[in-house]
Each structure stands twice: as C-alpha cells, then as structure tokens.
Amino acid sequence: MRLKTALLAAAFAVLAVPASADEFNPAQKAEIETMIRSYLLENPEVLEEAFGKLQDKRREAESAAQRQAVSENQNTLENSSRQAVIGNPEGDVTLVEFFDYNCGYCRHANSDLQKLIEENPNLRVVLKEFPVLGPPSVEAAQVSIAVNTVAPDRYAEFHDKLISSENRVDGAAALAIVDEMELDRAAIEKAMDADNVQTTIEEVYDLANSLNLTGTPSYVVAGNAYVGAVGFDTLQASINEATCGETSC
Structure with missing residues (x-):
C-alpha cells in the first residue's frame, strides 16, 4: 500500500x-x-x-x-486396487499416507498414525509405498507390496514391524520379517516378480508427481495435502474437518 x-x-x-x-x-x-x-x-x-x-x-x-x-485423483488415491488399507476398512473418513520404510520422519510419525487410528474408529488409512530413498527402499517396498498381495490380513502387522526398524532396511530385512511372522515366503517371493509390484510403485510415483509431493511422509485427508511429519494435531484437525466440517468436533 x-x-x-x-x-x-x-x-x-x-x-x-x-x-x-x-x-x-x-x-x-x-x-x-x-x-x-x-x-x-x-x-x-x-x-x-x-x-x-x-x-x-x-x-x-x-x-x-x-x-x-x-x-x-481422489479415486486412485482412496480406492486403487493396488493399495494397502489399515484402520477401519469401512471407515467414512480416509487418510492417505505416502511413506518410505527408510524415512526417519515416517518412523517417528508412525506413532501419530497409530494414535489417530485408536482415537478415530471411523478412520480408514490408505498406505502408499513411495520409496524415494534409494534401492534399499525400493526392495523393501517390493516385499511389502507382495505381502499385501499374499497375506493382506497380516499386512498391518508386517508394516508396523518394518516401519519400526531402527536400522536401514532393504529386501533382505523385509524378508527376515516375513520369516519371523511365518508367512509363506515362497509365495511372497513369487508375488515380488509379478508386474503388479512395479505397477504399484509407478502408480504411486505418478500420484505424488501430480500432487507435487516432494518428500515423505506426505498425507492427503479432507481434500488437503500435507508434506512432512506435520504431527497428530494437524492431521486430527483435518479429520475433524472431514467429519463435522470444523477443525474441532
């Protein structure tokens, strides 16, 4: 002025x-x-x-x-046949997370995600494998996608174990958890060779590019996208917005 x-x-x-x-x-x-x-x-x-x-x-x-x-891109974000869903599969509010198993911020933010699921029984969480931190992350994502294909009912447990790792993970580390959980390793290794695995990763890369998501973790909820570990309060406010139209219900 x-x-x-x-x-x-x-x-x-x-x-x-x-x-x-x-x-x-x-x-x-x-x-x-x-x-x-x-x-x-x-x-x-x-x-x-x-x-x-x-x-x-x-x-x-x-x-x-x-x-x-x-x-x-809402339909692909929330309803792709190539995604993993945890929380309440029938929930009326969907939160999408883009993550990398070797992302320290993703590991730290996992406790926020678990708290959101516990405090919001109608929350449906879609997990998108977004391996951006090199070949080890891609390998871990390949195993994870195969686990979701072969044993989707055990995926949440597998994901929690792998994302909670204190060390850098790769395909071998992910398969070690497969063995620990006594999953069908042969079937999972076969699923890893299927075209679906690479197609899933490429779909997520395309989504992230369309949404200009530049890092992990990134979230989409209530029509809003957030890049970075924005924390429980920010995500809860957005869930509230989707639930009751206000940031505090």
Whole structure:
C-alpha cells in the first residue's frame, strides 16, 4: 500500500498526470524514477513487504493447484486396487499416507498414525509405498507390496514391524520379517516378480508427481495435502474437518 502511495505521489509531483505512462516525457520519467528509487532506498522494508505478498500469492496458487489435483485423483488415491488399507476398512473418513520404510520422519510419525487410528474408529488409512530413498527402499517396498498381495490380513502387522526398524532396511530385512511372522515366503517371493509390484510403485510415483509431493511422509485427508511429519494435531484437525466440517468436533 505504501509503495502504491509513493508511486502516485511521484506522478502527481511531476506537474500534471498524463492519461497513460507512455505520455510521460523523458524528463518526467527520469524524475519519477529518481523519486521512486529514493523512496525505496529510504524505506527498503517496502520491498520486503512486497516480496512477502508475492510469496503468499504463490503459496495460495500452489495450494489451490494441489487441492485441484487431489480432487482429480481422489479415486486412485482412496480406492486403487493396488493399495494397502489399515484402520477401519469401512471407515467414512480416509487418510492417505505416502511413506518410505527408510524415512526417519515416517518412523517417528508412525506413532501419530497409530494414535489417530485408536482415537478415530471411523478412520480408514490408505498406505502408499513411495520409496524415494534409494534401492534399499525400493526392495523393501517390493516385499511389502507382495505381502499385501499374499497375506493382506497380516499386512498391518508386517508394516508396523518394518516401519519400526531402527536400522536401514532393504529386501533382505523385509524378508527376515516375513520369516519371523511365518508367512509363506515362497509365495511372497513369487508375488515380488509379478508386474503388479512395479505397477504399484509407478502408480504411486505418478500420484505424488501430480500432487507435487516432494518428500515423505506426505498425507492427503479432507481434500488437503500435507508434506512432512506435520504431527497428530494437524492431521486430527483435518479429520475433524472431514467429519463435522470444523477443525474441532
């Protein structure tokens, strides 16, 4: 606002105001430019204010584009045949998490996810394998997808064990949990070779790209996308929004 006032003051200060900027003569233009430069040098905080407004507009535009992408991809986000579902499969509120088994923030945030499930009996949680931290993460995701294919009723237990690991995990570490749980390793290894595994990972990569999700964990709930371990309170507020239309029910 101050910058606009300064510009107007500069224009009025130069004799009369022409109908358009193109009608300023060279002397008038030079005087206005000098006045504006002097004003900005004396009040540099105006530039900071203008830059802040620009950043706000960009964030608003990015957020709007992301919400639109969520809406356009909602069916794949929530109902893909290639996803794992924990919590209440028949729940009327769906939270989607994009995760990597080697992501420290994902491991830390798993306690938030478990608390959300415990405190929201109608919460349906969709887990998307999003291995972004190198080949070991891809290997672990391949085993995980195969477990969900062969023994979907044991997937939640498998996931909790693997995401709770304190060490970097890979295919071997994931298969060690398969053995620990006494699952059918031969069937799981066979499922790992099926096209479905790679197709599932590619589907998640495509979704993440469409939604501009740049890291793990990322969440989608109530039409909103969140990048990073935003915490229990933020996710609960969004669940409340989906449940009762308010951030606090």
